[in-house]
Amino acid sequence: QIHLEESGGGSVRAGGSLRLTCEASGNTNNYYCMGWFRQAPDKAREGVATIDSDGTTIYADSVKDRFFVTRDKVKGIMYLQMNSLKPEDSGTYYCAADWVNTCPLAAGIYDYWGQGTKVTVSS
DSSP states (O other), X not given: OOEEEEEOOEEEETTOOEEEEEEEESOSOOOSEEEEEEEOTTSOOEEEEEEOTTOXXXXXXXXXXXXXXXXXXXXXXXXXXXXXXXXXXXXXXXXXXXXXXSOOSOGGGOOEXXXXXXXXXXX
């Protein structure tokens, strides 16, 4: 079992920045994938970025070179630095984790989820 809790969401103007935090607890085997996913109203949940236990990252094309995911494996914390935010980045951002290979951006692969934190980017 992995318990996940996100924080750091909020409202920002286009072009601004936010940093999201995901704290994981509940399991001492921290060799699992962690990732950020987002969901806008009436849209499917989509992968934003993932990071494995060695720090290898995968990004969605829409956020490459703007968003950066990092992880403190010892503390069980993952961050998402979001820069140059756009209105289309708005949505609820979820943290996910699981012991899966290659840490894909596919939401259906992950079994453990946080409650989400809302990000609103105004134009």
